[in-house]
Amino acid sequence: MKNEALTRQVYQLIKRLYDYGVREVVISPGSRSTPLAMASEMHPELKTYIHPDERSAAFFALGLIKATERPVAIICTSGTAASNFTPAVTEAFISQLPLVVLTGDRPHELRNVGAPQAIDQVRMYSNFVKFDIDFPLADLNDAPHDLIEATMLQASHYFRGAGRGPVHFNVPFREPLIPDLTAVDLLVPEPVTVFEEERTVDLSALAPLFEKGNGVMVVGDCQHQRLDDILQVAEQFRLPVLADVLSQLRGLEHPNLIRTADTLFKSQQTIQPDYIIRVGKPVVSKQLNQWLTKQTCPQILVQEKSEADTFPVVPQYHFNMQPDTYFKSMLKLKLDVKNDLVSEFQHLDRRLAEVIETHIDAVRDEGTAVAKLLQQIPDDEVIFFGNSMPIRDGDTFMKHGRAFCNRGANGIDGVVSTALGMAAHQTVNLFIGDISLYHDMNGLIMHKLERSNIRVIVLNNDGGGIFSYLPQRQEEALFERLYGTPLGLDFKHVAALYDLEYHLADENMELPEGTHVLYEVRTDRTANYEAHQLLNRKAKAAINE
Template sequence: MNHQELLTRQVFTLVDALWSYGMEEVVISPGSRSTPLAIAAELHPGIKTYIHPDERSAAFFALGLSKAYHSPVGIICTSGTAAANYTPAMAEADLSHIPLIALTADRPHELRDTGAPQSIDQNNMYRNYVKFYTELPLADMHATAVELIESKILQCAKYFTGIDIGPVHINIPVREPLMPDVTMLELFHRTQKHSPGYRMVDASADQFEGTGLLFIGETVEDITGIERVVDRDGLTVIADPRQHLRKSLKNAVTHHDLIFNALSDEQYKFIEENVDFILRIGEPLTSKAANKFLAATKIPQYVISELQSVKTYPVSPAASYTGRVTDTLEHLVFSGGNARFKNWLTDIDGFITEYIDEHISDFSDEGRFTYNIIQSTREERSFFLSSSMPIRDMERYDTLNVHSIYANRGANGIDGVVSSALGTAVKRPVTLMIGDIALYHDMNGLIISKLEGIDINIIVFNNNGGGIFSFLPQYSDKNHFERLFGTPLDLDFTHTAALYDFNHITVAEVDEIDGDLVNRPGRNLIEIKTDRDKNLKEHQKLKNDIAEMVKAIEH
């Protein structure tokens, strides 16, 4: 076989083997060295490809494609710093357990460390963030070439599902000429394999006696169906905004951040004396106040982890269980307990909901806007929330709990939020809520909406700076705050909307938020201009008012 045939056999086999283990979507960033990989993905009959010219945004877009179902998604780029731009998304994928497959083209070995252009050390370059790494040999005539690829993909695919799910990296050095033989489609001949799924580890039937608190964070698994196990008088469920179970589980506590921020010493003592165990399921919660409570309490804690790498934050548990949440719960026996504590905590949660619904018209800050947006948004629309204020405002002001909510909370960064939201919007109607700095940080990501015709509603709170910092101790140092933390950018997003073919709507008053605005079809950039200082004062007022109410509730 000549070089072209050998190269074609290698890359077509690679792509087909990955497809057989579930890679049905690939995001390609154009480049020369990655030509054979891009063409292989484009020609494969079972793969949907997307073209994104910015590698950093492309990787976050792929992460968004995988977000809801944790399906393996490929990303293809050329050699050099193109591959380095995948790093932030690979870090987020690692911490969020997203099976990204980085396929990085590379220079052949004779061009490395010689000063050849577009050549950097790509060997295991994501070593801190991937579950698996391999580098393929240069395409050659060795009899085991195809078998090697199949063996490597078999090893790689174990991280596409299960207790070790996460990103992987395959580096592919390629010699010129780079064009494969586009007629060799017979190499796409494999059938798709069934996922091995999860296996239980520590499948013991442990007994949990008495009254329990269940903190349920985001999970890879859709845990709808566990209601029959956890909906009992002796168990009180606290659900993170990203946990979709809160939509179906009655009496789930969702205002826990406000509650744990407000507890009196007597109420804290009541919890300590009336709760026998705490069970934490899935990822750590968003709420800082809830995590501070977990770090301080003396109540014994246990963790159900879907992943082999158990996340112990905010405090190490007495014991942990690893495997599917539903399977693990089937092996746990709950007995005893009574409804007294559950009624007390769920009543507080209900009182907070009623208080917000009744008094929200007294406010006009970003929280009030968020409340109106939630109330006006149809249930079938999902929210994608930027880190910092949007996720926290959703947690505080959502009194409906009917929407699916997504966010990049693995590394909690603001990079790639736009791209991840657009990836999620490929498969469902999405409203992205974001601040001006986070939108600026990933404006390049908007191009994919134009190239692929992806509809999305983007609501940007433009408070001319980093609003979250106003809630931190740095705010007290007025001499340095604005320059170092407030960072006003004075951006006019009408130009952004025009550049990327978005409709631009400016909102000045809360009353302008209605169903027609927030549910409109197409690509819409809704800009809400707010004041950071006013936002801080009104947020704190509502928090303090609710704290006084909570402290007055007897047990």
């Protein structure tokens, strides 16, 4: 028996998701979510992926969002299946990614009575979603239809713009769960028109500061921000542009681009500009953030986000808009700018680039391995860094290319899955530590199922390498058990399990051909730490000279 009310409800919901911009759906199989899964599968224009692990599935969806800049839906059944979405929902919230969470649920009479696979799913992600709703059970009245129309209009506000972020639809179903699979006419798309607000800004009040002052631009995480005119602004206002590894600027060529800021500020904290323009989310570099905290000059934050990221210090001005809108307004100011800092930064950047290049040739450790491999990656391929040490080595050594990372909550959850989500649309090179790879090893199933174009470069120092750089390393009696955590994993077996071609790095550090590869680089944590300290000493000596 087909449930007519359920069919109308679920088909309208899935149709409207498509109408408002969703093009991909990641489904984790389960019984109570059957109507949502079948309606998605029956939609003629939706691309569906089947992923059996909810935690990894949700991060895979984040990768799809990063690759396409479109909202992506995820579907799971009731119970702890929904709980496993939580880490990715958290990351989506902080990173402003439009993840549409659809959780199937038990009907109201089976809640809180001890029925199987029933937990309280109402507002279960309330700290980490922009919008949520617990839908009523389907019936044949017009009220559910009107509610879906209102809900989609409201929720779609969070699919784009300054308020972008995850939304949660909890959808209870009463058996029978199978919709009418012949009613595909209910899925015919009906495009909706959303008018974006056009904004400009008058910057004349800041003109005296720009004209007379020595300014610096710090560009942080701009994975999802537009920077169309940034180099023209750098030229016209003689601004050194300190480009974070996630700035999306490392692949561009301009004399004002500074790629060595992290190394520079490990040794030099005395530079004092007259104003600072911060673009995007905070930078990776701890040393650069420390320098920003010390400055007493006006700081301007340009970031399309209603709840501004004020870290590491609250700015005097926040322009809540896409950077390219701000830059266009800045270019309208016809000023005679004399900024003396740009030549100083250019000189230091050239000198430190020479030091880093010499260090790469002379030293063999995890950092220089990352550097040598980065040099071999074509410009049209994506670089995806795991958190902890890979993103930091990327910040030090990456000279070209486009880099991405789950830098919202800065966790190691779901790194493999997010990279594989991006790999559904483009070739990805994933740099990841052994602990982080182990943590999301389930995610590799999507390579086996989808044959995505990915190179997994695992930096295996047999443990948590980043802890060697923290004060905890001085507590030798406790350090290895609590923080070093050696796992003794042989990743050759992992490659075989998930249909990846395995390669073990040798001294030549040559990236293998092909895009279905697991490439293991074995390093030593103590040697890595000592090599990083050596580079810092070399940099400090060069600056002092």
